[in-house]
Amino acid sequence: MSASSVLLPLRRLSLSTAASTSSIRAPASTRRAFSTTLRRDATWGFIGLGQMGYAMAKNLRAKIPASDTLVICDVRKEITSKFVEETRAAGVADVPGAAPGNVLSVEVAANAREVAEKSETIITSLPEPKHIKDVFHCILKRGPLPQLAQERLFIDTSTIDPASSKEVANAIHTTLTGRFVDAPMSGGVVGARAGTLSFMFGASSKSGALVERVKSVLLMMGQKVWHMGEQGTGVSAKLANNYILAINNIATAEAMNLGIRWGLNPKTLADMINSSTGRCWPSEINNPVPGVVATAPAGRDYEGGFGVSLMKKDLRLAVLAAQESGTPLELAPVAQRVYDATEEANPGKDFSVVYRYLLEKSDKAQ
Known part of the structure; x- marks a missing residue:
């Protein structure tokens, strides 16, 4: 199936065309196994630095290996500049083996497509269903993404309706772009800053490695994680x-x-x-x-x-x-x-x- 054929519902922001992803499987030749171990020198993406997202991204940058890179994106340039300044000011002086004067790597992407092109794990935190659909339309509209060492994992922590979440998941899965998981959180701004959020996520139970990979990512931004069932059950x-x-x-x-x-x-x-x-x-x-x-x-x-x-x-x-x-x-x-x-x-x-x-x-x- 072409990217354009699944992007049409996203462009119209239509809920009626949402499809279940339970029967969609990538061909065996294109599937890559998920690793439950975090790789070093990996690249992570974070899209949406609102009050929740900003704090979550800071916790993520603090928990991933110092040699990894975090690519951020937000429509407000002053917010991304502030994030970079705060992160680089912190440095990695307390990381064993870090070179003197070394800093934590943070890049600012011009758009969501650039984040997805560079990152193996991409986290989104946005206000409304239409914002999520716009972001993923930006990611998919220019065709296939470059292949990376590990299959891309898209984790959407936004609170949106199940139909919209399944619609975006369908677009990601049918174009073989990666795996899409809905993982909204509870705990408020206080919990986001303290890293004590509770996440509930929906992902295929048939892939234990996928479930474990999602858990390992979410626990870097929160304290509790529940696998609620198949894709869409997290937002429900x-x-x-x-x-x-x-x-x-x-x-x-x-x-x-x-x-x-x-x-x-x-x-x-x-x-x-x-x-x-x-x-x-x-x-x-x-x-x-x-x-x-x-x-x-x-x-x-x-x-x-x-x-x-x-x-x-x-x-x-x-x-x-x-x-x-x-x-x-x-x-x-x-x-x-x-x-x-x-x-x-x-x-x-x-x-x-x-x-x-x-x-x-x-x-x-x-």
Whole structure:
């Protein structure tokens, strides 16, 4: 199958043409075995240096062998320049055998195609399905990539819908460009910076070497990795998780607002909740009340966290996937209305700012 015939759906950003990759296999003559051991002097690629991607790429550069090269790409030139400056300033003085004055190798690619041409392992971290499709269209539109020593592995850590993920995987697999794995993460910006993210990924269970290679890569950027099943199951698991997160965040904000208005001390209330059945990530790690958790975005005017717009996107994708599978989501419409109103009043803030929205709504009701 030609590259142009599978790229057409990507260019139209069509979900209806997505195909399952479970029956697609490269001919035996073109398949190369996956090695579960990280090679030295390898080249890695990272596309998308947002708040999550930037921290993940820094952790990856710190964990791969010092002799390896990391090729980065982002539409914002100031971000790639900052990444290069910070990485080269760190150097490799503490790496055994490193030459004096040696620096960690980081290159900036002009586009996604250049990243894929040079790299054996390419990681993408982008906001929306359309961004992922645009990136892979850029990679595939000019035909086959040059052959490397190891088969290319594309790991997409973005949170997109299962249909779009399968569509991109189909384009990669049918053109024999490499292997595509969906591996969204959980843990937020705090987890990305600390390297404690949890990844859930979808990849063929028939290739144990592929699964182990994916795990070895993800564990350089996180702490926990779950193989959820075949390609597409990673994003399905992430949307299910973030649906719970969206609801829990609103419930936590409402409960904290309610308790404080009853005269309860917010820290004492939070401590009790986090030792009881109400315990959840929004209450324990990302508590929406300023001052309750020192590291939470609430203490920084709700800056530097998981944006309301991203939560709205994940909710939309969860609803879309639920509709495609005929699954009712009774609380989704209510949650979507709350986040719509929250973003309108507090654009660009962490999604825990829903507490501020509820607080202001309570004050108006008095």
